[in-house]
Amino acid sequence: MTRDPDATTVKLAERTGANATRCEVASTTRLCTSMIEIALRGNALALAGVPGNDVMIRLSDANGRLVSRRYSVRDVDAEKDELTLWVTVDHEGPGSTWVQSAKPGDEIDVIGPRGKIPLDPVADWHLFMGDISALAAAYRMASSIDVPGRAIFIIEIDAPDDAIGTTFDEGLGVTGIFVERRGRDLKDAAGLLSGLAAFELPPDLGHVYLFGEFHVVRTLVAAVTDRGVAAEQISHKPYWRSGLSNAEHGEPDKS
């Protein structure tokens, strides 16, 4: 039987109109070199929201301070009352440390649903771009596209086995490429830009979703705008920032 979440977590959830739950770690699975899947049990449907939403995890940093880290919900299993997250571990921070040491039965305070970028319900095609931290959101959002819609993925990876695939409903048009970083700087969008250059964007109405490193996302917004995508057809969110820890509230510093 899990206990109630910490009082500061409850207060934070109230301020954002979200739920606060003390979840139990159900399992962890190494997916690839750069990412671990963690399944959290408890109030899963309410925390998970809709495709595109994330949850805020309340963690202690190296100095014992309580900090928040946000992770997109990859999947939710109502029967098991579990949601899964795909957490990157190719760097050192409270989030990566937590997931690498998490064991079944551990308890963790979770706030959700969070996030303001749902799937565009009227777009004919959906282009998802970013690094591997964008993959959970991209795959969950693409799973909710009505057939016969189209999903396009351009994802930058650090190791060849980071190219994790998935399956979608029959009838969904799926195209995509994984671009290897090959030692380029984390702020350098060149790999994703070359992936974008390889695609002829379909002529009908599309929506572009850009998630990942702060500087890269900024460059990608300019690049898709140059390709003729209107501002209202672009949703973007920096998830992390090269060289800087995310702030206590879980977002990268935007200054």
Ligand SMILES: Cc1cc2nc3c(=O)[nH]c(=O)nc-3n(C[C@H](O)[C@H](O)[C@H](O)COP(=O)(O)OP(=O)(O)OC[C@H]3O[C@@H](n4cnc5c(N)ncnc54)[C@H](O)[C@@H]3O)c2cc1C
């Ligand atoms: C709405 C939202 C959704 C998000 N969804 C996901 C998700 O699904 N999966 C996910 O992994 N992250 C996701 N993030 C990012 C996540 O919240 C953390 O910022 C990230 O995991 C790093 O946290 P940390 O505590 O491990 O490291 P931090 O303390 O934030 O950073 C420590 C150091 O690691 C570097 N670093 C951080 N992330 C990376 C990275 N991916 N690659 C290389 N270096 C890095 C930083 O530049 C810093 O130098 C999301 C963020 C937001 C705002």
